[in-house]
Structure formats: C-alpha cells, structure tokens
Amino acid sequence: MSTVSCSSMDDVVNFAIEKEEKAMEFYKSCAERAKNPGIKKFFQEMAEEEERHRKLLKDLDPLALGGAKLEQIEDLRISDYLVDVQFTAEITYQEALTLAMKKEEKAHAFYSAWKDKCMHEKTAKVFEMLAQEELKHKRRIETMYDEEILTWD
DSSP: OOOOOTTOHHHHHHHHHHHHHHHHHHHHHHHHHOSSHHHHHHHHHHHHHHHHHHHHHHTOOGGGSTTOOOOOOOOOOGGGGOOOOOOOTTOOHHHHHHHHHHHHHHHHHHHHHHHHHOOSHHHHHHHHHHHHHHHHHHHHHHHHHHHHTTTOO
16 A cells, blocks of 8 residues: 555555554664664664554544543654664764664654644544654654763763
8 A cells, every 4th residue: 555545544544554664664674784782783773663662553432532631742853953864784873873863853744744634634634643652763863872972072
C-alpha cells in the first residue's frame, strides 16, 4: 500500500502500521551494519520504539479516539538547524542522533500534513496521535543531542 485515504479507519491504520514497520526495518538494518557497539544499541532502541508505535496502532480502539486528549510536546527544533545524514557503517554518535532526529522530523511532518487533509474526525485523530508520537520521539532524541553533543567543550 503506497497511498492512503482518509475515508477508511482501517486504511489509515494499516498505512500507518506499514510506515512504522518500514522505520523499524530501517533502524534494525542500521543496528546490524553499524560497527560501534554503542551506536548499534542506539539503533536497536530506535527499532524498539518503532515496534511500540506499530503495537499501539495494532491495538488501537477507534471508539476510544474521540475523547482522547493529547498532551502538548515542546519541539526543541534542533533538527531545523541540522542537515540530513546518510548512514554508513562508521557513523558517529552525533551523526546517528542527527539521522534519527531528521527521520522523526519528517515522520512528524508527514503525519501532521495528513491530519490536516482528513475531514473525518476519527481518521484525523489517528494522524494527530501519530504526529504527536513522532514529535515525542524527536524530542527525546533532541534532548539527547542537547545534553550529549551540544554541551561538549
């Protein structure tokens, strides 16, 4: 499935599951190919996070979406000032964080755009929830970057 429509909740959820599975496979591939053990672990954790997103979608109860309140997530916007990084087996920790941050930034933008295209409240809510999950993920990586990279002297 390469396109999505806002008309069917099943289509929206299945499309999102496919996106999460692709992200999970990407991070698993990075973990397998990275030479540095710490970076391998980082990418394994990223794959596990995508698996949690996939499970959240599989267990999603569409009836519970209407009243769901989403918390506000602060976007540190660090990724706004970074350029995309390509994966290599010798990727540095800073590059790995940047790669993941930019990937989550793009996923957030993608889901946010789809949320705005949906006329049906429940399908729009799924995209809003997914956008928020990606923003949480991005925020966590930006915090790591801020604390572990930007504070280096």
